[in-house]
Structure formats: C-alpha cells, structure tokens
Amino acid sequence: MSKNTTLQQIQSAIQSGDLTCVELVNTYLAQIQKTSDLNAYVEVFEEEAIAKAKALDTKYKNDPTSVGKLFGMVVSIKDVLCYKDHQVTGASKILEDFTSLYSATAIERIVNEDAIIIGRVNCDQFGMGSTNENSVYGVTKNGIDPTKVPGGSSGGSAVSVQMDTCLVSLGTDTGGSVRQPAGFCGVIGLKPTYGRISRYGLLAYASSFDQIGIISKSVENIATILEVMAGADEFDSTVSSKLVPNYIQELDFDTNKKVKIAYFDTALNHPSIDPEIKDQTTQLIEKIKGEGHTVEAVPFEYLDYIIPAYYVLTTAEASSNLSRYDGIRYGHRSKAATNLEETYKMSRTEGFSTEVKRRIMLGTFVLSAGYYDAYYGKAQKVRRLIQDRTNEILNDYDFILMPVAPTTAWDLGQSLEDPVAMYLADIFTVQANMTGMPAIALPIGTHSSGLPIGVQLMNKHFGESELLSISKYLINLLK
Numbered sequence: 001m002s003k004n005t006t007l008q009q010i011q012s013a014i015q016s017g018d019l020t021c022v023e024l025v026n027t028y029l030a031q032i033q034k035t036s037d038l039n040a041y042v043e044v045f046e047e048e049a050i051a052k053a054k055a056l057d058t059k060y061k062n063d064p065t066s067v068g069k070l071f072g073m074v075v076s077i078k079d080v081l082c083y084k085d086h087q088v089t090g091a092s093k094i095l096e097d098f099t100s101l102y103s104a105t106a107i108e109r110i111v112n113e114d115a116i117i118i119g120r121v122n123c124d125q126f127g128m129g130s131t132n133e134n135s136v137y138g139v140t141k142n143g144i145d146p147t148k149v150p151g152g153s154s155g156g157s158a159v160s161v162q163m164d165t166c167l168v169s170l171g172t173d174t175g176g177s178v179r180q181p182a183g184f185c186g187v188i189g190l191k192p193t194y195g196r197i198s199r200y201g202l203l204a205y206a207s208s209f210d211q212i213g214i215i216s217k218s219v220e221n222i223a224t225i226l227e228v229m230a231g232a233d234e235f236d237s238t239v240s241s242k243l244v245p246n247y248i249q250e251l252d253f254d255t256n257k258k259v260k261i262a263y264f265d266t267a268l269n270h271p272s273i274d275p276e277i278k279d280q281t282t283q284l285i286e287k288i289k290g291e292g293h294t295v296e297a298v299p300f301e302y303l304d305y306i307i308p309a310y311y312v313l314t315t316a317e318a319s320s321n322l323s324r325y326d327g328i329r330y331g332h333r334s335k336a337a338t339n340l341e342e343t344y345k346m347s348r349t350e351g352f353s354t355e356v357k358r359r360i361m362l363g364t365f366v367l368s369a370g371y372y373d374a375y376y377g378k379a380q381k382v383r384r385l386i387q388d389r390t391n392e393i394l395n396d397y398d399f400i401l402m403p404v405a406p407t408t409a410w411d412l413g414q415s416l417e418d419p420v421a422m423y424l425a426d427i428f429t430v431q432a433n434m435t436g437m438p439a440i441a442l443p444i445g446t447h448s449s450g451l452p453i454g455v456q457l458m459n460k461h462f463g464e465s466e467l468l469s470i471s472k473y474l475i476n477l478l479k
Contacts, residue, residue, distance in 0.1 A: 006218045007167065010072040014060065021053035021060075021072060021116070028074050028118055032165045038141045040159040042079055043087060044119040049074070052116050059114075068113035069228055073221070075110060076160040076169040079120045080127055081212070082201035083107050090126045090203045091135035094325045094332045094351030104201020105236065106170065106212050106229040113228050118166050121156030125353045126322065127174050127205040129153050130422050131415050132181070134355045139412060142185060144451060148409040151181030154215065158185040161215045168216045168225055174205050175310055176404075176429025178213030179441035183404030183454025186443045188471070189215045190222050193461045194436035195240040197226075198233035206317035207238075209310075209433045219472040223247035226464065242462055250465040253473035258293050261285075261457075262397040265297040267428060272406040280445045280453050281403050287477060295401070298393055302386050303427065309386070310430045311423055312366050312379035318356075319363030325351065355419065387435045394437075394460050399470060402428050404441045404454035432458050440471050444478060 004010045004019070013019035032044055060067050082088050082100035089095040103111070111117065124134040132140040132155025140155045142148040143163045150159045154171025158181035161169050171178045173191035182189025190213055197212045204210060212229070214222045227248065232241040263285065268278055285295045327333040327347025334346035352360070366375035393400060405425055415422035432439035439458040447453055457474075459467050 006220045007070070007073050007224055008220060010167070014072055015064070021056045022050060024072065025049050025053040025074060025116060025118065028165055031163060032119070035143065035163045035165060038143055038146065038159055038163065039138055040121050040140050040156045040163065040165065041076070041119045042091070042122050042137045042156070045086070045117060049116050049118045056114055056116070068115075070110055070113040070115035070225065073110075073115045073168060073225065074118050074166045075115050075225075076119055076121045076157060076166040077107065077117055078123050078154055078157050078169070078171045080123060080172055080203040081107055081170060082203075083117065083120070086120070088120070088203065089136070091123050091137055092125045092351065092353065092356070093136050094348070096136075096332055098330070100201075102201065105198035105233045107201065109229050110225060115225070121160050121169060123156055123171070124153035124177075125356050126203060126318070127153040127172055127177055127210070128318070128355050128359055130176070130180060130425055131410075132156060133412065133416060134353050136353070141412065142409050144186065145409070147412060148451065149184065149412055149415075151184035151409060153177040154213070155181045157215050158182055158187060158189070161185070161187045161217060168214060168221050171213050171215055172202060173211050173213040173433065174209045174314060175433050176426045178215060179429050179439060179454075179456055180405055180426065182215050182441040183443070183456070184409040184452065186452030186454070187215055187217050188219060188222060188443070189213060189441040190226070190464075190468075191432055191439050192226060192230070192464055193240070193438045194433075195238055196438070196462065196464065197229045198236040198239045200233055200235035204321040206314035207321060208317060209314055211433075219468050219475065220248065220251065223251055223468050240462070245465050247465055247468055251469055251472055253469045259398040259470065260294040260296070260396070261288065261399045261401050262296060262298040262393050263401045264300040264303060266300055266303045267402045270303070270406060270427070272424065272427065273403065274407045274447070276447050277403050277406065277408070277453050281455055284444050284455060284474075284478075285401070288474070291477065296397075298397070300389065300393070302382070302389060305382050306386060306430050306434060307424055307427055309379040309382040310426070310434060311362070312375050313383065315359045315363030316367050316376050317363070319360050319367060322352075322356070322360055327351070358419065383434050386431065390431065390435045390437065398459060398466065400458045401455060404428060404456050408447045408449060408451035408453065429456065437461055438464050438467050440467050442471055442474060
C-alpha cells in the first residue's frame with residue numbers, strides 16, 4: 001500500500017489494470033485487522049465496503065468516464081459524523097446504539113463522488129479531549145508507540161491514516177482536534193476555514209468553533225476531498241457561499257514567489273515547550289529563510305489568554321448543545337429512575353463521561369446569572385482581541401508558523417490525573433479556532449524518543465489554496 005499514497009496513484013494503478021477497488025478494500029481491511037489492538041475503529045463496514053468496491057469496479061469497467069472524482073478513495077469517518085442507516089454515538093453511552101436517519105452533507109458529497117467509507121473511528125466523547133482516552137469504546141493507542149496517546153479528539157482518525165487502513169479520514173477540529181493528533185501521529189491534518197465545509201450532520205460540541213477536518217499522508221488527497229466537501233449548503237446557515245477553488249490545480253507553488261512568514265517568539269520560548277521541538281522548528285525556519293523567504297518573529301501578547309477564553313466559550317456552548325441529551329427525547333434512559341427528575345439526572349449521569357460532565361458543569365456555571373458578564377462576556381471580548389491581532393499580523397505576512405503542540409505524545413493515562421495540563425496542551429492550536437482561520441499540521445521530524453514532531457501553518461480566511469500549496473512545498477523541502 002505504501003506505493004499508493006495518493007488518490008492519483010491509486011486511480012493510475014486501476015487504469016493500468018494493476019489494481020481493483022476490491023483488492024484495494026481487502027488490503028485495507030487486512031490492515032485494520034492487523035492493527036486492531038490499537039483500537040482505532042469502533043465499527044468496520046466490511047461487507048458494505050466490499051459490495052461498494054465491486055459495484056465501482058463494474059461501473060468503471062462498463063464506462064471509465066462514469067466514475068466520480070473520489071473513485072478509489074477509501075475513507076474512515078470520526079464517530080461524530082452522521083451516515084444514514086449507520087450508528088453514530090459520539091463515543092458516548094448517551095447515544096448507545098443510535099442509528100442516524102440521514103447523512104451529514106460532507107458524507108453525502110463524498111459518497112456521491114464514489115468514495116468508499118470503510119468504517120467509523122474512535123474519538124474523545126463528543127470531541128471533548130486531547131488524548132482519545134475519553135471514549136466509551138476505550139482508549140486508542142499511538143501506532144508508533146502503543147504506550148503513548150495518539151492525540152485527540154480525532155485520535156482514531158489519525159491512527160487509521162497512520163497505520164494505512166484508509167487513504168483519508170474525516171475528523172473534526174474544535175480546538176486542534178485534527179491538527180494535534182496529526183502532529184502526534186506524524187501525518188497531515190487540515191482544519192479549513194470556519195464555514196468552508198457544512199456542519200450539517202455533525203454532532204455539535206461548540207457550534208461557533210466546530211469544523212470538519214481532513215487527515216491524510218498526502219496534501220493532494222486533502223485538496224481533492226476538500227474540494228468535494230466544501231461549498232454552500234441549504235441545511236447550514238453558517239456555511240459560506242464563496243466559490244470553491246480547484247484546490248488540486250492550485251497546488252503547485254511558484255518557486256519564484258517569496259512569502260513572508262511570521263512566528264511568535266512567545267511560542268518558541270514558552271516555558272512549556274520541549275527543547276527538541278523548539279530546535280527542530282527553529283531549523284525549519286532557517287531552512288525556509290535559506291530559500292529566500294522572509295521569516296520573522298512578531299509579538300503576540302495574547303498567547304496565554306487563548307486557553308482560558310477558549311474553555312469558557314466552548315464549555316458554554318457545550319452546555320447548551322448537550323442539553324438535548326436528556327433521556328426523554330432521545331439518548332440513554334436510566335432504568336433505575338422512578339420519576340421525571342430522576343430520569344433527567346440519572347440518564348445524564350450514566351450517559352456522559354467524567355470529562356463531558358466537567359465541561360457541561362463549567363459551561364453552565366459561566367452562563368449562570370451573576371457570572372455571565374464576568375466570564376462569558378469577557379471571554380468573547382478576548383476572542384475579538386485575538387482575532388483582530390491575528391488579522392493585523394496576516395495583513396503584513398502570508399502565514400503564521402508555530403509548533404503543533406509544546407510536547408510530543410504523552411503517556412497513556414498521564415493527562416487523566418490532571419485535566420488542566422491536557423487543556424494547556426492546546427495552547428498553539430486553539431488560535432485558529434478562536435479566529436475561524438484555516439490551519440494545517442505538517443510532520444517535520446522525529447524526537448529523540450522516536451515520536452513525531454509537527455508544525456502548523458495558519459493564514460487568512462478561505463486561504464486554503466495558498467495553505468495547501470505552501471504545505472506541499474515545505475514537505476518537498478524537508479525531503
């Protein structure tokens with residue numbers, strides 16, 4: 001499978017007769033079985049995927065021009081994305097055995113272009129977590145070192161790509177939940193601009209932050225599937241109606257063009273950063289400068305305010321969004337309850353994990369009378385300050401570069417003892433969600449521990465074409 005890492009390579013192999021969709025799916029299924037101890041998948045759509053592959057092989061044989069853009073692309077989906085007639089649980093007992101009545105717009109669009117969905121993958125419950133340990137299905141392990149976390153909340157997505165069980169995985173990114181696991185697992189993760197992809201059919205955590213993201217080993221794969229999923233949708237009033245570019249055609253970087261990149265001195269010299277991550281990020285900066293580009297340190301005085309503001313705002317939105325799971329309208333209903341009040345209390349107590357309950361309680365507190373202005377109102381003002389300052393920087397620079405995380409993947413169980421430490425680990429990724437800007441995580445090297453090190457790039461709203469282009473350029477520069 002390693003020789004077929006892009007959709008173009010797979011389609012070429014099918015065209016030449018060296019590969020069929022059925023052979024491709026069977027290879028992935030074998031790899032899923034081989035790596036099952038990592039617990040990336042919560043459900044594998046084996047029979048369905050093989051049947052779809054057979055149908056696509058027949059369709060292609062009868063008329064090669066009749067297949068969709070994603071013909072030959074095998075995809076895994078995070079267990080927060082609705083897929084008609086399939087279970088979606090948010091990795092939570094509260095939605096145990098819930099079957100979706102419809103497909104998310106993003107899912108519907110890729111299926112219509114002949115992508116094959118091979119299974120749903122594990123995640124932190126409702127996307128709340130940075131380790132993929134907060135799941136009713138148990139922990140997902142990092143394929144490079146199974147004693148380490150894969151990151152989260154899209155940890156199953158990252159591992160499914162890392163271990164070659166699919167070509168692309170769809171995750172979600174509320175505060176770094178695509179980019180951080182991509183960085184921990186040594187793959188590429190894109191969080192598009194807020195509103196670039198419809199959120200219809202995505203189980204909501206924090207609606208003004210959530211965005212469907214993409215994980216793969218290839219920038220080309222990300223560009224291809226992004227183009228299919230992006231664009232206006234009548235079912236999501238927050239999605240943009242801006243024209244969707246041809247991302248693949250715009251991937252080639254003009255080597256005669258010199259870009260300006262900013263980085264935060266406060267990030268590279270932050271007390272939490274691992275010395276080797278700082279060193280490898282600095283080496284990358286020097287390498288980019290060596291190609292004639294401008295890379296400069298810029299002041300950013302709000303770095304330490306990002307995490308507190310983010311957790312006030314997202315927990316407030318979570319408190320509202322998760323109120324619908326009450327054991328009455330739908331969701332887990334406690335069998336021990338004897339009256340209405342007990343039904344509400346016990347169903348939610350039994351159905352939600354400790355981390356989800358923690359965030360709901362925090363969100364309810366910051367929205368409560370007497371505390372709303374002190375916490376929620378102030379956090380919104382901080383969000384505006386962060387967005388304004390980020391826009392100022394991007395008026396003078398093309399991109400902002402910083403590490404994905406201050407450390408490499410940590411030990412399983414480590415963050416469960418100190419959830420605040422887990423929250424603080426999002427310090428570099430949250431800015432893109434606070435501002436709604438696109439950001440991408442790229443692998444740049446390996447730590448002495450053997451674990452991957454990643455950096456991320458961020459740019460202006462709807463700048464995905466430029467972001468993907470510079471990413472491809474940097475990956476080639478690092479080879």
